[in-house]
Amino acid sequence: MGRAGLTADRLAQAGAELADELGFEQVTVAELARRFKVKPASLYSHVQSSADLKARVALVVLAELADRASEAVAGRSREAALAALGNSYRDYAHEHPGRFAAMQLRLDSETAARSAGPRHTRLMLAILREYELSDADQTHAVRLLGSTFQGYVSLELSGSFSHSEPSSNESWDHIIHGLHILLENWQVR
Amino acid sequence: MGRAGLTADRLAQAGAELADELGFEQVTVAELARRFKVKPASLYSHVQSSADLKARVALVVLAELADRASEAVAGRSREAALAALGNSYRDYAHEHPGRFAAMQLRLDSETAARSAGPRHTRLMLAILREYELSDADQTHAVRLLGSTFQGYVSLELSGSFSHSEPSSNESWDHIIHGLHILLENWQVR
């Protein structure tokens, strides 16, 4: 019988696609095994557990998004960079809601450290350097940006903004601009 | 045989407590049945499905939080009101992480409309009225505040802020103040 050619990476990759198709909750050992026309038990040579599988999907997604974000930000500065970063985050979530859900998974701290999370942070810091904040304020600002982006997109995807005017796109643009203004005046406070 | 006195409300209430004890993912028909010393099938006279049960827990939590928030905000204005609102949200999440997780559940739009969500919105609007924004800007601002609060708390609870200086409390205060400044200057842009 031919082999499916399973590896941890291919499983994580397929898990990410499965997440976008059926939702992240449906990323299950059994479903993934079906996709590879293989028995569930076979996956356990490559992946420790269902939790491990989901964590690997999250890592794939984080890395993917970090790639897109650095591309988007390259060559831009200040508000343009901020908008590019925010948009890359938001666009990715809209294109890949399942992957975005995977990103929300709580990783234990060592896994988180080995993830692309720190890359996201460094990218934000690079943008913030142009706003001339103190070191402490840079950290505050990273946390503000991260919170707002992640919160906005997750509320938007859950439909919170879809039943009222004006459009979510409009709010998003205003918010990005508002954050820019806030960063410009941060130290003056 | 004595009856357990099951009702949908008591199940939702118990589900909320269960969420804080074991995590929202552990809020399961089977576990809840164990708590009431009853067979799982018995719950289905009061609750349609496992998903229905979880949605009811989310509704309980949203209402609970709306109560706390309006109490906290009462009698305060502008930055003090903003801080009170944000803190009530954040404190609640810290005290009740399981309940907070329940709140993230995606409700279908009719359920969301019957939830306490609109009350949260009205409360924010009441605070924003003091900042003299246009109607459209009020909506943008509600979305900004909601996003930032929800994003900050959820990143904080997932541990994202616990491995770097300065402390998360400090960032939180700076961010609240920053949002206040931003609102004050919103129209001047």
Added chain:
DNA sequence: GTCAATTGCCTGCTACCATTAGGTTTTGAC
């Protein structure tokens, strides 16, 4: 107080998922 209707909960069943242990086949290195 008696009886019928309703409600509350149970038994029993089906089906799916996660996981482990141990066996068999395939593949590649030599």
Added chain:
DNA sequence: GTCAAAACCTAATGGTAGCAGGCAATTGAC
């Protein structure tokens, strides 16, 4: 070709969701 490692399978356990149908306790009408 041999052989060891890797890839995959069979089989079995135990947990969760959910449905159908039944008996018994409670309630309300009289």
